[in-house]
Amino acid sequence: MDQGKIPQATAKRLPLYYRFLENLQASGKHRVSSTELSEAVKVDSATIRRDFSYFGALGKKGYGYNVNYLLSFFRKTLDQDEITKVTLIGVGNLGTAFLHYNFSKNNSTKIDMAFDVQEDKVGTEVGNVPIHHLDDLEKILDPDVTVAILTVPSSVAQKVADRLVDCGIKGILNFTPARLSVPKNVRVHHIDLSVELQSLIYFLKHYPM
Ligand code: ATP
Structure with missing residues (x-):
């Protein structure tokens, strides 16, 4: 199907749906209603129905959606049959946590190798992922690795990002507070945990539920 037709907001929710449906299938359920999905993934059911209509999954009244059909569709759309190899740069506290976590609940992505500059880390493994020196x-x-997670100090983030781009990296998940400049064909998603936390606290204070 033409992925260009799925709105970005919908595309962003697909992994969320996918994870939940996989759990449903594992527990032997064959169908799910949009209300049930809505409660589980915390997206309102009208949005779910609209999202699903983009890929021709029209729920039947009183039946809901067929779990296997949706899963096989998502697998194709999200390339879940292929493993996306990811690299991680900066094995500090945050980087170490990611290496241990290694997205094991999502078997389509895997951190394959990590890099750091600290000699005592180089040559070791964290969560079964080998750590190499950034010089290398x-x-x-x-060359199959197209995605990088950046957990270095922000002072070196741009320099490291430039080198990643030169290596052919197409996507960077940036956990440093630094704003990165990259060529147009490279995508950066920025996750600043302290900003997110502050923003949550601000909303709690000023917009109580
Ligand atoms: P974190 O923010 O991950 O909790 P930390 O406080 O443990 O970090 P930082 O000083 O932020 O440590 O550094 C994160 C990691 O990045 C460290 O392991 C450090 O050795 C590594 N690092 C520092 N400079 C570079 C670099 N230029 N390239 C790769 N790794 C680097």
Whole structure:
């Protein structure tokens, strides 16, 4: 199907739906209503119905959606059958946590190798992921790796990002507070945990539920 037709907001929710449906299938359920989905993924059911209509999944009244059909569709759309290899740069506290976590609940992405500059970390493994020296990035980064997670100090983030881009990285998940400049064909998603936390606290204070 033409992925260009799925609105970005819908595309962003697909992994959320996917994870929940996988759990449903594992527990032996074959159908799900939009209300049930809505409660589980915290997206209102009208939005879910609209999202699903983009890919031709029209729920039947009194039946809901067929779990297997949706899953096979999502698998194709999200390329879940293929593993996306990811690299991580900066094995500090946050980086170490990601390596241990390694998205094991989502078997389509895997951190394959990590890089750092600290000699005592280089040559070791964290969560079964080998840590290499950043000096060797260009030499050993697998050309199949197109996504990088950035958990270095913000002072070096841009310099590291430039090198990643030169290596052919197409997507960077930036956990540093630094705003990165990258060429147009590279996508950066920025997650600043302290800003997110502050914003949550602000909303709690000023817009109580
Ligand atoms: P975190 O923010 O991940 O909790 P931390 O406080 O443990 O970090 P930081 O000083 O933020 O440590 O550094 C994160 C990691 O990035 C460290 O392991 C550090 O050795 C590594 N690092 C520092 N400079 C670079 C660099 N230029 N390239 C790769 N890794 C680097």
